[in-house]
Amino acid sequence: MPAPWRVVDAREEALHVVSLELAPVEGEAPACRPGQFDMLYAFGTGEVPISISGDCADSSKIVHTIRNVGLATAALTRLRKGAVLGLRGPFGSAWPLESARGRDVVVVGGGLGIVPLRSLLYALARDRGGYRRVQVIYGTRKPEDILFHQQLARWGTEQDIQVDVTVDMAEHDWKGEVGTVAAPIARADFEPANTSAFVCGPEAMMRIVVDDLVRRGVPPRHAHLSMERNMKCAVGLCGHCQWGTDFVCRDGPVIDWERAAPRLAIREL
16 A cells, blocks of 8 residues: 655756655655666556656655656646655666676666666765776757756766766757767777666667667676556556566566567567
């Protein structure tokens, strides 16, 4: 059953995108792992799966970044400090940080895909000495769609993390890169055989990006993506997110390329 959680802060990140900092009304916040998700319930409206976007090492609160795309998310993004919502979780698999220790790390986010990657970046920045080169490549449609811009810049200057941001289209006042994530990935400096890749974004983008990284030599078992199929129950009962023999909510959302590639090649799935 959903437990009551209170909004302790609501922050607009971009048009129709809001981050909610939540604390339990009673008891302590359950431990989470980067890459997991919660089911957020807007009372009287509905429940939706939302990736954790905050630092899982902070046990005092949990952060979710939500885009207004439907009835439930519209109700959630309207909540302000002091409001109460329902929360179940955390659920699902996590980014396998331990398997990446001592390796180069390439993180690729497309659009709202940077949200589940943000909790991963908190962990990488906190334990920066445990990894070799860390590179973040983030693409959005327009400059105004960029999320967490200042924080990404701080990680780039303070944590020895290479951050490249690119947009599909921009006005003349944009001084950054224009184009897809393909160009910054192509010039990224990493040792493929000793690299772990973490990718989240539109499914078509993830398929192209991870396939390219694997072709360049990144081991398929070290190339991970986060699936965002239609999850409803979060415990593998309703069948809405069935993907072959797996349920994304229970067996994902983080899946390595060895498991994902054969299924992504089947159009019917």
